[in-house]
Amino acid sequence: MMMSHGSSLTQKARYRSHCTGVSHQTGMQELQAADGQHPVPEAGRDQARLEAAVFERLGGTIDYCAHPTGVAQLTPRPTHLTLAVDRKLGPRHRLYEHCLQALLPTQYTGTDEGGDGLGGIVGVRLLTIDEAGLHLGLAGTDARVTLTGPTEQQWCAAVASHQDSLRQGPYDVLWDAPDLTRPELDYVAKDPTWWGERDEAAWVASSLLRRIGLFHMVTKPFCVRYWQHGLGWKFELNYEHGVPVDHDAVIEHLTHPRWGMNAKVTRDHCACKPCDCDGGAERSCWFTLEPEGPGGEVVIHFRKKRSGYDVKDVYGRLVQAGASSDWLVQALPVHHAMLANA
Numbered sequence: 339m340m341m342s343h344g345s346s347l348t349q350k351a352r353y354r355s356h357c358t359g360v361s362h363q364t365g366m367q368e369l370q371a372a373d374g375q376h377p378v379p380e381a382g383r384d385q386a387r388l389e390a391a392v393f394e395r396l397g398g399t400i401d402y403c404a405h406p407t408g409v410a411q412l413t414p415r416p417t418h419l420t421l422a423v424d425r426k427l428g429p430r431h432r433l434y435e436h437c438l439q440a441l442l443p444t445q446y447t448g449t450d451e452g453g454d455g456l457g458g459i460v461g462v463r464l465l466t467i468d469e470a471g472l473h474l475g476l477a478g479t480d481a482r483v484t485l486t487g488p489t490e491q492q493w494c495a496a497v498a499s500h501q502d503s504l505r506q507g508p509y510d511v512l513w514d515a516p517d518l519t520r521p522e523l524d525y526v527a528k529d530p531t532w533w534g535e536r537d538e539a540a541w542v543a544s545s546l547l548r549r550i551g552l553f554h555m556v557t558k559p560f561c562v563r564y565w566q567h568g569l570g571w572k573f574e575l576n577y578e579h580g581v582p583v584d585h586d587a588v589i590e591h592l593t594h595p596r597w598g599m600n601a602k603v604t605r606d607h608c609a610c611k612p613c614d615c616d617g618g619a620e621r622s623c624w625f626t627l628e629p630e631g632p633g634g635e636v637v638i639h640f641r642k643k644r645s646g647y648d649v650k651d652v653y654g655r656l657v658q659a660g661a662s663s664d665w666l667v668q669a670l671p672v673h674h675a676m677l678a679n680a
Contacts, residue, residue, distance in 0.1 A: 350377040353597050359411030359422075359551030368413070377597050379416045381544045383537070384479035389419055390536075390543035391459040392474070392483050395440035399563045401428030402652065404660040406553040406562035406575075408433050410487065414548045420471070420484045421547075429658030434472075434488045435496045441474070442513040444504055445521040457509070460522045460533075464513045467493045477518050539569040539633035545599045546571065546636065552591050557584040559640075560652055560669040570634020577642045578649060578670050583610065585623050585640045592627060601627040601636070618645025649673050 347369060354365040354377035369375055381389055398408020403424040413420040427433040443458035465473040471486035472493045488496070504511060512519045518526075526533050553562050559575040577583055585608075593603050609621040620643055627636040643649075653673050656666060667674045 350597070353377045353591070353594065355551075356555045356591060357549040357551050358414065359405070359409070359555055360413070372415075378414055378548050381414075381419070381541070381548070382416065382481075383540070384476055384481040385417060385419070386540040386544035387537055388462070388474065388476040388479075388481040388483055389547050390540035391441065391462055391476075392419075392421070392437075393543040393547040394566060395437070395459060396423070397427060397436040397440055398424065398433060399565075400436075401431070402561065402655040402659045402661075403427060403433060404656075404662065404665070406559055407550050407564070409550050411551060412548065417480065418482045418484070419548065420486060423485055423487045424660065425487055426659045429655055432488075432496070434485065434493065435500070437485060438472075438496055438500050442500070442511075443519075443522060444507075445510040445512055445519070447508050447510050456521055456525045458513070460525060461518055462513060463515070464497070467497070472497075477516065477522075535569060535632070539629075541631070542569075542599070542601075542629050542633035542636065543571065546592075549592060549599075552588055554665070556587050556591060558582070558668045560649065560656070567637070568634045569632075571636045573636070573638040575638070575640050577640070578672055579618060579643050579645045579647060580672060581642070581669065583623065583640045583642055585610075585625065585638075588638070588640075589625055589627075599627065599629070600631060601629045603627050614645065620644040620647075653677075 347366065351362055351365040351369055354360070354369065355362045357378050358365070360368070369377065396408060403426065404410070405424055408424045408427065410422040410424060412422065423437065424433050427436050441459050441462050442464060443456065443460060443462055446455055446457070461477040463475040463477055465475045467473070467490055469490050471484045474483045474485065475481060501511065512522060553559065553575065557575065558581055559577050561576040562573065564571055564573045589603055592598055593601055604626045606624040606626055608623040610623060611621070620641065623640040625638045627638070629635070649670055650673065653666065653670050
């Protein structure tokens with residue numbers, strides 16, 4: 339059984355470390371400072387709504403980052419979440435700039451009928467920027483998410499650049515209003531039932547985000563993609579041939595009986611084999627998590643590439659995105675070894 343050894347605190351610290359990306363020692367210190375705390379505490383309703391927005395628009399899966407999904411580590415608290423995001427999105431773009439553009443709400447004010455309308459996420463607010471990072475909130479609530487990684491100056495420059503580009507749009511900035519603005523209220527009023535369902539299902543995205551470290555701590559895919567599917571989510575994890583998929587460990591963490599998500603798991607299909615008796619063909623394993631509560635199912639596809647699959651371009655993009663040699667030797671060991679011996 340997973341985490342069957344050690345004291346209760348040690349087990350909790352190990353689980354926290356695996357889910358959040360922090361070291362075991364840091365996880366232990368964090369739990370000791372908050373006596374009796376759940377290793378990955380659940381977020382309240384409003385907090386989950388904000389975290390679901392961040393999860394949806396983070397953007398670390400639309401290109402390669404130093405860490406799968408673009409999150410290096412996180413600190414989850416019941417009323418606050420801190421995310422350390424990677425700086426680069428692919429070889430040329432900055433992940434934190436993409437986060438700003440995708441999250442902060444704007445309103446198109448031009449005359450073009452094909453204009454963008456409402457951009458960003460309804461209700462997300464930029465509270466402040468300081469040495470601790472960029473602080474986001476949700477209008478009319480106490481929900482808080484802090485994004486760290488870039489410096490205070492880099493955050494400020496990114497916001498200023500975004501504002502300058504919007505003025506040329508033309509767009510109105512909505513992210514500094516204390517309450518929901520008229521454009522946001524009108525947008526929600528077009529389909530209040532859907533927005534209500536999204537709010538009820540937000541805990542699923544929040545729970546996944548609070549465990550996003552699993553995708554580089556417990557398993558070693560060279561690429562992770564996820565996207566929203568109705569009220570649920572779909573994941574695809576890609577592995578170089580020969581790298582252990584470790585899907586059972588991922589699923590066990592996600593559905594841990596004491597500390598995991600409140601969801602049932604189904605093993606839909608598993609093509610794992612202990613040999614290359616099929617000539618090293620691509621193999622796929624599929625799992626479905628069905629939440630015991632409101633929210634859509636989470637489908638996870640573990641995909642091991644065929645023997646000889648060309649990852650040269652992937653390797654190069656990961657290097658340019660800032661991935662460390664320690665990560666590359668784990669996620670792409672065959673190609674890494676080829677380069678070392680060249």
